[in-house]
Amino acid sequence: MNTQDTQDTEHVVLTERRDGVLVITLNRPHVRNAVNRSLADAVAGALTLLETDPGLLVGVLTGAGGHFCSGMDLKAFPDEGVPRVADRGLAGLTRARRTKPVIAAVEGAAVAGGFELALACDLITAADTAFFALPEVARGLIASEGGAIRLPGRLPYHLAMEMLLTASPLPAPDAARHGLVNQLTDGGDALDAAIALAARIRANSPDAVRITRRIVEVTRGLDDHAAFAAQDPLTAPVFRTASAAEGARAFCEKRPPAWTH
Structure with a gap:
């Protein structure tokens, strides 16, 4: 409402x-x-x-x-x-x-x-x-x-x-x-x-959206080596989140994911 x-x-x-x-x-x-x-x-x-x-x-x-x-x-x-x-x-x-x-x-x-x-x-x-x-x-x-x-x-x-x-x-x-x-x-x-x-x-994972946006901010203008160095500390924890697990389960079960905020 x-x-x-x-x-x-x-x-x-x-x-x-x-x-x-x-x-x-x-x-x-x-x-x-x-x-x-x-x-x-x-x-x-x-x-x-x-x-x-x-x-x-x-x-x-x-x-x-x-x-x-x-x-x-x-x-x-x-x-x-x-x-x-x-x-x-x-x-x-x-x-x-x-x-x-x-x-x-x-x-x-x-x-x-x-x-x-x-x-x-x-x-x-x-x-x-x-x-x-x-x-x-x-x-x-x-x-x-x-x-x-x-x-x-x-x-x-x-x-x-x-x-x-x-x-x-x-x-x-x-x-x-x-x-x-x-x-x-x-x-x-x-x-x-x-x-x-x-x-x-x-419709997408709030965590993934937030981190993706942050990666774009911190890597703009950097060369590839520096960009990966700035990106990796941000992305590593994402793969261990409940959102990542839910996204994988939802894909396998052919259903929309139920994200937690």
């Missing part, structure tokens, strides 16, 4: 539980869900809930009102500064150490810090009417919450540099063609696609 809560008194972020999936909705539609201090703290709180609640296995981040996020609230910036949350980055996400997957469900604009939030997620679904951009250089700013770091590894180098240096937007169909978007949907369907993708993740 679904339950719905709000993360602060202004309802700037909404959370909804859907069978082990936590849907986190940025809810400042009048400013295309721009991130101010209040929204940043609320998103960080929702991500803490995702991490600490054993019944929640996957997060989905989306925006209200037909847009994902327009980035940092520039009207609030002179008084509030960049809305980072401690050492966890913009909205408590861009620099956070996480153990559970998060999927971005993008409608409309995902620009500036909003695009950086999407880049910080593990997977992206997007409507074919959505678009991505990092226009910071046009505002005298820097895409410092992961845009300049992550984008050149997610897109062909020259395309990423064009976006970073010219502030040019990238339509979602082009982003999907280059592999930045996992699933391209009709307008209004990005959230449903993300929830369906989350359900596919949730």
